[in-house]
Amino acid sequence: MKLKIGRMLGLVMAFTMLISSVSSAAGNFYTVKSGDVLWKIAKKNNTTWQKLAEINNLKNPHLIYPNQKIKLTDEGQKTVSKETDKEVKKEIAEVVIKNANIYTENTAQPKAEALAIKEGKITFVGSNVDVEKYVGDTTTVKDLNGKTIIPSLMDSHTHPGMVGASAGNAALAKYQLPRTSKEDMYEYLKMVAKENPDAPFLMIGQWSNKLYGVEGPDRKYIDEIFPKTAVLLLDSSGHSYWLNTAAMEAFGIDENTPDLKEGLSFFVKDENGRKTGWVKEFALMPYMQNAPVDEEVVSKGTLIYLNFLSKLGVSTILDCGNFTTEKGVYEVLSKLDKEGKLPVRYEATHHLFMPDQLDNAVETVLEYRKTYGGNMLKFNTIKIHFDGVMEINTAAVLDDFANESGNKGGMLFSKEQIKDLLLEGAPYGIGVHLHSVGDRAVRTALDAMEEAIAEYGGPLPNKLTLSHLEVVDPEDMKRFKELGVIANFTPHWFGGTVFQGADVALGEERYSHHQPAQSLWDAGALVTFSSDTVSMPGMPRSNPYMGIQMGITRQEPADGKDTYIHGQVSDRLTIEEMIQGYTINNAIQLGIEKETGSLEVGKSADLIVLPKDIFSMDAYDIYELEPDEVYFMGKAVK
Numbered sequence: 102m103k104l105k106i107g108r109m110l111g112l113v114m115a116f117t118m119l120i121s122s123v124s125s126a127a128g129n130f131y132t133v134k135s136g137d138v139l140w141k142i143a144k145k146n147n148t149t150w151q152k153l154a155e156i157n158n159l160k161n162p163h164l165i166y167p168n169q170k171i172k173l174t175d176e177g178q179k180t181v182s183k184e185t186d187k188e189v190k191k192e193i194a195e196v197v198i199k200n201a202n203i204y205t206e207n208t209a210q211p212k213a214e215a216l217a218i219k220e221g222k223i224t225f226v227g228s229n230v231d232v233e234k235y236v237g238d239t240t241t242v243k244d245l246n247g248k249t250i251i252p253s254l255m256d257s258h259t260h261p262g263m264v265g266a267s268a269g270n271a272a273l274a275k276y277q278l279p280r281t282s283k284e285d286m287y288e289y290l291k292m293v294a295k296e297n298p299d300a301p302f303l304m305i306g307q308w309s310n311k312l313y314g315v316e317g318p319d320r321k322y323i324d325e326i327f328p329k330t331a332v333l334l335l336d337s338s339g340h341s342y343w344l345n346t347a348a349m350e351a352f353g354i355d356e357n358t359p360d361l362k363e364g365l366s367f368f369v370k371d372e373n374g375r376k377t378g379w380v381k382e383f384a385l386m387p388y389m390q391n392a393p394v395d396e397e398v399v400s401k402g403t404l405i406y407l408n409f410l411s412k413l414g415v416s417t418i419l420d421c422g423n424f425t426t427e428k429g430v431y432e433v434l435s436k437l438d439k440e441g442k443l444p445v446r447y448e449a450t451h452h453l454f455m456p457d458q459l460d461n462a463v464e465t466v467l468e469y470r471k472t473y474g475g476n477m478l479k480f481n482t483i484k485i486h487f488d489g490v491m492e493i494n495t496a497a498v499l500d501d502f503a504n505e506s507g508n509k510g511g512m513l514f515s516k517e518q519i520k521d522l523l524l525e526g527a528p529y530g531i532g533v534h535l536h537s538v539g540d541r542a543v544r545t546a547l548d549a550m551e552e553a554i555a556e557y558g559g560p561l562p563n564k565l566t567l568s569h570l571e572v573v574d575p576e577d578m579k580r581f582k583e584l585g586v587i588a589n590f591t592p593h594w595f596g597g598t599v600f601q602g603a604d605v606a607l608g609e610e611r612y613s614h615h616q617p618a619q620s621l622w623d624a625g626a627l628v629t630f631s632s633d634t635v636s637m638p639g640m641p642r643s644n645p646y647m648g649i650q651m652g653i654t655r656q657e658p659a660d661g662k663d664t665y666i667h668g669q670v671s672d673r674l675t676i677e678e679m680i681q682g683y684t685i686n687n688a689i690q691l692g693i694e695k696e697t698g699s700l701e702v703g704k705s706a707d708l709i710v711l712p713k714d715i716f717s718m719d720a721y722d723i724y725e726l727e728p729d730e731v732y733f734m735g736k737a738v739k
């Protein structure tokens with residue numbers, strides 16, 4: 102019910118915006134306002150969106166932007182639209198780069214020798230001869246001697262807020278459970294108990310899911326070691342907890358406490374119906390206080406991470422969620438943005454992991470835009486933990502888990518709920534980004550998009566991105582292109598070493614097609630890349646050059662060439678695909694492809710100077726690449 106009211110409110114607001122902006126349409130042009138979509142403008146003016154797209158020469162009719170002028174009738178007048186921004190200004194540049202081996206990621210002009218930069222933007226891309234027109238007395242001219250330039254890279258699914266917060270978790274990092282055997286672990290826990298006799302609460306990582314199998318652990322094994330201290334043990338998947346009885350009491354959880362979502366977020370019970378203390382996914386979240394954010398720790402830690410990325414040539418990131426610390430993190434980031442300290446474009450999300458968060462999800466994003474939005478910090482996406490993971494059999498799969506018959510995992514929301522959310526976000530350009538690991542989660546999301554398109558009467562202006570994609574049914578692969586759904590992968594997982602247990606959960610056949618990146622690319626999907634980094638110790642693996650290499654090899658870089666290749670050899674991607682996925686495709690996912698993502702006149706001067714030609718060098722050396730220079734919005738940041 103609440104959802105319906107929310108959606109109606111959204112439509113009313115969009116309608117009001119549309120009405121109020123009609124008066125500003127002058128002559129045969131209409132000026133786009135925030136929240137507009139082309140088909141509505143068309144309807145209002147008794148035409149079709151296809152006609153408007155045609156006479157305005159819109160490459161992608163679903164991407165219109167505020168203040169854009171849309172021609173309403175075709176009477177031979179000069180098309181305004183974006184041409185004005187793109188007008189080549191033959192003006193003296195601040196920086197001219199020449200004698201370079203430039204890969205532009207612009208299909209109309211894939212290679213170039215030189216480019217010019219003024220006021221943060223690219224004003225020329227072309228030959229060494231033609232760039233001379235932009236050189237004046239004040240121009241800095243850089244002769245690169247044949248060095249390679251590529252557009253800046255992006256990370257379209259990571260967690261800088263969590264990385265920042267983890268910098269303060271010294272206590273958590275102090276104890277690391279051995280994963281050799283259960284007995285070794287209990288001995289270690291006895292030592293921890295002895296060192297902390299009066300601690301009211303301890304959080305310790307990480308026990309091995311593999312050691313405990315499908316039945317999982319039980320609080321009875323640790324109650325004797327910790328009779329009074331409340332203990333929460335983190336698992337190796339990062340997706341479940343093991344509580345002792347004292348911790349269950351401290352959280353107020355008893356045998357009557359309900360589960361959050363069947364098959365996904367719940368309290369595991371033994372054969373007698375007693376809660377074992379093993380808690381899957383986010384079932385504990387409603388009982389956790391909104392975690393306070395240590396402003397200094399988060400601000401310092403986040404900047405360490407973002408500056409690390411920036412110096413590697415990452416221009417833009419998508420923060421895919423901060424759980425209960427969300428508001429605190431965005432408050433810190435908004436301050437940093439106002440102080441001009443954010444070294445990258447920061448696309449932020451509103452993170453859903455509990456069923457009741459759905460009711461006011463769109464309103465929350467609109468509120469975040471107003472409260473925290475700024476120069477670099479933007480809010481255009483709702484992130485949903487849609488299903489779970491393979492390691493603890495919570496991912497939503499079409500066929501039962503190989504090690505647990507009768508279990509197909511679970512999903513946070515239904516197909517109808519995802520469809521409604523897509524439609525509700527459409528007028529505001531609020532996209533949906535799903536954690537979708539299993540093939541049933543993927544199919545449900547695709548079905549939701551298909552129904553949303555049917556109800557909307559055409560392609561949606563907002564995006565649906567499916568992330569992780571460990572298993573995708575072959576039948577569903579071509580649907581990504583048909584429905585315009587984006588496929589996001591984390592290539593540094595392609596070595597198969599990061600998550601243990603997917604092999605047992607999926608069985609041999611399904612596991613042999615794990616993370617089918619090239620298969621999806623071949624099926625026409627727009628494929629994008631990211632690092633999904635959640636903690637400071639994980640930071641080195643967020644290096645995009647590691648991702649690029651592993652996308653090509655599907656092997657761990659440290660193991661060399663003659664080692665295990667993960668999944669299908671035919672799912673190895675090419676260097677061309679890796680660069681496209683990390684640049685222009687990521688820009689499309691984030692809806693900023695008019696601003697950046699390729700080296701074209703009018704776009705932001707975001708580029709990387711590399712010491713070697715990444716397209717022709719040995720792929721096994723890519724992870725060691727370090728840029729010679731990095732430009733962000735025309736300024737050298739390295």
Ligand SMILES: [Zn+2]
Nearest residue numbers: 258260421633
């Ligand atoms: Zn993530």
